[in-house]
Amino acid sequence: MKLLKNKILSAGNLIGKDVIKVDNFLNHQIDIELFNEMGKEFQKRFKNKEINKILTVEASGIGIACIVAQYFNNCPVVFAKKHEAVNMDMDTYESEVYSFTKKKSYKVRVSKKFINEGDKILIIDDFLANGQAVLGLANIVKQGSGEIAGVGIAIEKSFQEGRKKIEDLGIQVESLARIKGFENNTIIFHE
Secondary structure, X not given: OHHHHHHHHHHOEEEOOOEEEOOOOOOOOOOHHHXXXXXXXXXXXXXXXXXXXXXXXXXXXXXXXXXXXXXXXXOOEEEEEOOOOOOOOOOEEEEEEEEOOOXXXXXXXXXXXXXXXXXXXXXXXXXXXXXXXXXXXXXXXXXXXOEEEEEEEEEEEXXXXXXXXXXXXXXXXXXXXXEEXXXXXEEEEOO
C-alpha cells in the first residue's frame, strides 16, 4: 500500500538494526485518515471471505481493528488482554506469546463468551515479525472452535519468519507494507 509505505518513509524512525518506530502515526498517536485507507485496503484483500468478527491484541492493534471492522459490516472487534484485571471474566482462552519489542513473554486472554464455534475471524495487528502475537491469537481462535478467515498486518518485517509460520498453518496473510530490510539507515520495501 503506497500511502502507508510513504508514511513509513517520511515519519518512521529506525532504532538499531531491526526496530522501526512509527509511534507518531500508528501505535501511539493514530493517523485516522491513514487508518481509514488501510481499512479499505483490507476490505479489498479479504472481500471474498466471510468475516463476522475481528480479533487483535491490546493495545496497538485495537485502533486498526476498529477501523477495519467498519468495512466488514461493523462486525464486533475482540482484543486479547495482556494483563489480568479484577473486572475480567476468569473463564478465558489463553495463549503465551513472546514480544519481540519488549523482549518478554506474557499470556494473552480472551473471554470464552467472545470466541465461538462457527465464528469466522479476521486477525488484525500492527506488526508482523516473528509471528508470536498472531500465532497466540490463532491458538485462541482454535481453542474457541472458531475459524481464521485470514490475517491482516499493517507492517511486516519480511526478513523475519512470521509470515512463513502463519502460512504453514494454511492461513492467508495480507500485509500492507512489507519491509525487506534496512540498508544504510534506509528502509527497503518489497514491491
